[in-house]
Amino acid sequence: MAHAPRPGQPPRAKRSLGQNFLIDPNAQLRIVEALNATAADEVMEIGPGQGALTRHLAERAGRLVLVELDDELARRLTEEFAGNPAVRVIHRDVLQVPLEEVSADPARLKVIGNIPYNITTPILFGLLERRPRPREIVLMVQKEVADRILADPGNKTYGALAVGVRSVADAERVMNVGRKSFRPVPDVESSVIRIVPHDPPRVTPEDERSLRHLTRAAFGQRRKQFQRILRDAYGLSVDQVAALGGELGMNLQDRPESFSPERFVDLARALRARTAKPPDSAPEEPVE
Ligand code: SAM
Numbered sequence: 557m558a559h560a561p562r563p564g565q566p567p568r569a570k571r572s573l574g575q576n577f578l579i580d581p582n583a584q585l586r587i588v589e590a591l592n593a594t595a596a597d598e599v600m601e602i603g604p605g606q607g608a609l610t611r612h613l614a615e616r617a618g619r620l621v622l623v624e625l626d627d628e629l630a631r632r633l634t635e636e637f638a639g640n641p642a643v644r645v646i647h648r649d650v651l652q653v654p655l656e657e658v659s660a661d662p663a664r665l666k667v668i669g670n671i672p673y674n675i676t677t678p679i680l681f682g683l684l685e686r687r688p689r690p691r692e693i694v695l696m697v698q699k700e701v702a703d704r705i706l707a708d709p710g711n712k713t714y715g716a717l718a719v720g721v722r723s724v725a726d727a728e729r730v731m732n733v734g735r736k737s738f739r740p741v742p743d744v745e746s747s748v749i750r751i752v753p754h755d756p757p758r759v760t761p762e763d764e765r766s767l768r769h770l771t772r773a774a775f776g777q778r779r780k781q782f783q784r785i786l787r788d789a790y791g792l793s794v795d796q797v798a799a800l801g802g803e804l805g806m807n808l809q810d811r812p813e814s815f816s817p818e819r820f821v822d823l824a825r826a827l828r829a830r831t832a833k834p835p836d837s838a839p840e841e842p843v844e
Pocket of ligand 1: 573576578602603604605607608623625650651669671672
């Protein structure tokens with residue numbers, strides 16, 4: 557049976573909840589500063605934990621909503637901020653909390669978090685595959701995931717994650733954070749990334765759906781030429797694919813990984829106009 561921690565003693569970190577607490581004060585401050593929250597802003601913090609970022613955020617943001625799943629940590633945060641009407645604690649799984657519950661105006665929301673790495677993809681796409689998207693997102697993620705989000709076309713780590721994020725937002729690395737900045741020390745290196753969704757959005761919701769299908773089909777079989785994937789997944793003929801390539805000025809003999817997120821959007825748009833049905837091989841599921 558688990559023993560309750562003594563009052564004042566920090567609870568034991570739970571691996572199952574991805575609890576690696578950020579203990580480096582310098583890194584704590586730099587992450588918060590990357591969000592640039594002001595008294596005019598509403599901020600949501602995902603996984604506030606023991607409050608490493610929270611205390612800095614509470615000093616800056618006009619409103620702060622903390623979403624924490626851990627019973628003991630949520631209780632402590634509720635207690636600590638009980639006297640501050642600008643801070644609200646939601647004791648729930650962030651994946652089950654719609655942004656409409658966090659803010660009356662999700663388009664104005666800024667989101668920050670040193671998040672549990674095992675749910676990075678659902679968190680990210682939960683924020684990006686919706687309308688309206690939050691105004692700005694600053695997240696600590698596994699360095700390898702940041703590398704994939706920021707990879708250039710042609711790079712071997714370039715794929716569905718890069719296209720999915722960068723077709724709807726600008727993304728940049730704020731900094732890398734070494735393992736020793738956390739307790740307990742994790743097995744992986746980390747990076748802080750800043751994601752700013754395009755405002756207004758550049759892609760319609762229908763074209764975004766088409767893009768998701770295309771991306772899954774494309775990177776599910778990344779060693780194939782794009783023309784082959786389009787024939788197999790969309791049932792297009794050789795002539796139709798050639799016409800599509802000509803129309804868009806794209807050499808579809810190349811592999812998917814050589815095309816930028818913008819070119820993926822162009823192709824998804826053209827495919828939607830051309831094909832009534834989505835490809836057979838592209839179920840709706842989160843990008844890994
Ligand atoms: N922000 C703190 C820090 O920087 O030290 C804690 C970061 S720790 C990596 C991740 C936090 O997310 C933990 O507090 C954990 O309890 C919380 N958490 C884990 N799964 C969660 C979920 N599904 N919803 C909300 N919070 C979650």
